[in-house]
Amino acid sequence: xxxxxxxxxxxxxxxxxxxxxxxxxxxxxxxxxxxxxxxxxxxxxxxxxxxxxxxxxxxxxxxxxxxxxxxxxxxxxxxxxxxxxxxxxxxxxxxxxxxxxxxxxxxxxxxxx
Amino acid sequence: xxxxxxxxxxxxxxxxxxxxxxxxxxxxxxxxxxxxxxxxxxxxxxxxxxxxxxxxxxxxxxxxxxxxxxxxxxxxxxxxxxxxxxxxxxxxxxxxxxxxxxxxxxxxxxxxx
Numbered sequence: 001x002x003x004x005x006x007x008x009x010x011x012x013x014x015x016x017x018x019x020x021x022x023x024x025x026x027x028x029x030x031x032x033x034x035x036x037x038x039x040x041x042x043x044x045x046x047x048x049x050x051x052x053x054x055x056x057x058x059x060x061x062x063x064x065x066x067x068x069x070x071x072x073x074x075x076x077x078x079x080x081x082x083x084x085x086x087x088x089x090x091x092x093x094x095x096x097x098x099x100x101x102x103x104x105x106x107x108x109x110x111x112x113x
Numbered sequence: 114x115x116x117x118x119x120x121x122x123x124x125x126x127x128x129x130x131x132x133x134x135x136x137x138x139x140x141x142x143x144x145x146x147x148x149x150x151x152x153x154x155x156x157x158x159x160x161x162x163x164x165x166x167x168x169x170x171x172x173x174x175x176x177x178x179x180x181x182x183x184x185x186x187x188x189x190x191x192x193x194x195x196x197x198x199x200x201x202x203x204x205x206x207x208x209x210x211x212x213x214x215x216x217x218x219x220x221x222x223x224x225x226x
Contacts, residue, residue: 033213042200042216043157056213090156092214101147102204102214104156 003027004105006091012111015081021108023074023091032074033102034066035090043090049074081112116140119201122220130191134220136184136201145204146177148186150197151219157200160186191224198222 004025013019023032031050035043048056049068057066063085065077074091088109094102119136126132138146146163161168163175163184174187184201201217 042218043214045213045215048213088154100145101159101162104158107156 004091004093004103006089006105006108008108009106010109010111012113013078013081014113015083017081018077018079020078021076021089021091021110023076023093023105024072025093025103025105026072027093027103028071029093029095029103030071031094031102032068033092033094034074034076035092035104037088037090037107047076078110081110083112086111116205116215117201117203117217119217120220121218123223124220125223125225126191127225128191128193130224131187131189132191132222133188134186134199134201134222136186136217138182138184138201138203138215140203140205141179141182143182143203143205146184147202147204147214148173148175148184149200149202149216151200152197157202157216160199188222191222193224193226196222196224 007022033048034046036046037043045058046060047066052068063080067075088107090107091105092102094100117138148160149157150160151157161170161175163177165177167176172189176185198219198221200219203215205213205215
């Protein structure tokens with residue numbers, strides 16, 4: 001079982017809605033990640049937080065807004081999304097250094113209608 | 114050139130077969146390498162790390178050739194439960210902000226009775 005917990009598992013939202021995806025880990029990892037995965041494609045990095053600071057933003061549109069309230073929590077705030085944003089959103093955590101394993105949560109399936 | 118390239122697949126093999134996956138990576142400075150397994154509609158899960166000396170875990174053997182920037186995974190005596198997509202993964206280095214995973218497109222394996 002994964003030690004990275006994501007909620008909700010499924011989310012359907014309209015294009016004018018504001019919603020949030022949540023992620024939690026209690027492994028003491030210092031790096032947390034958001035990945036986006038479309039059907040039949042590999043995961044693509046969106047954001048990396050290292051020591052609660054945003055260290056990488058892979059040119060993600062501003063309708064996706066990450067937040068790291070503390071070292072165990074990572075949120076992804078969603079606003080004014082488009083249907084093409086429908087995907088599996090994966091949170092992951094790791095020690096943030098080369099050679100250390102990164103663990104994924106089960107993901108949040110997002111459908112934008 | 115893509116950062117991580119894999120055999121396109123899919124591989125359809127009978128139970129008991131030996132199957133080999135190959136992968137190449139473009140960044141010679143990469144330090145860490147992994148094989149992840151992803152089942153349909155599930156999150157990626159670490160199968161094994163890959164070391165230059167080669168490593169084995171039961172029926173699975175992984176090999177790294179740094180000179181050729183080549184990674185392999187061998188599955189012996191394949192089982193029905195091995196059916197999944199196998200992702201070749203390289204840990205990227207963002208100039209000090211390390212730990213991001215870069216995924217190959219994945220190779221789908223179907224093991225048939």
